[in-house]
Amino acid sequence: MRREDRESDEEVQVNPYFRQKQDRVGRPGFSYHQKVIVALRMMAYASLADLMDETHGMSESTCLDTLEQFRDTIVQVYKDEYLREPNQEYLNRLIRKAEDYGFSGMIGSLDCMHWDWKNCLTGWQ
Structure with a gap:
């Protein structure tokens, strides 16, 4: 199975927010990849959350939640090795x-x- 087909990345294991869930009517929600792409695009291009609705179909509030969850997860996963005060x-x-x-x-x-x-x-x- 290809890595792209699995949701076993560290972010998913650390934060269940990134698991694909079903909405209230049983349709699949946003995938791990969709959430990560939205967060990365918002950071890389300083995109506004409401612009993601047009390209990704994700509401402004979901985009902001995704960005916040992504940031918190990255800090949690990588802080000890990469995010430290320089000595x-x-x-x-x-x-x-x-x-x-x-x-x-x-x-x-x-x-x-x-x-x-x-x-x-x-x-x-």
Whole structure:
């Protein structure tokens, strides 16, 4: 069985919200994939929840619930390994690496918007 056909991903195992359920008249509700796609699209494109109704048939409130559940699940699953405060050793390594590339003082300004970029599009300057 293909991975796409299973709902055994970590998010589904951690949060039953992502399991496909039936609505009150017995029709299948939104699948795991539909919910995750909506959450990812909302985050990636800063899409409004009410716009998802047109493309995915998901109401605004369901989109917002899905986004919130997705966020909470990702934090719960990955916080210990990936979502942690940087320690001093890690910060020192980042600072050294940034200085090697000519970006001294980048910590605290990770977007580097204060730098002049010679190849920057004129609309952004």
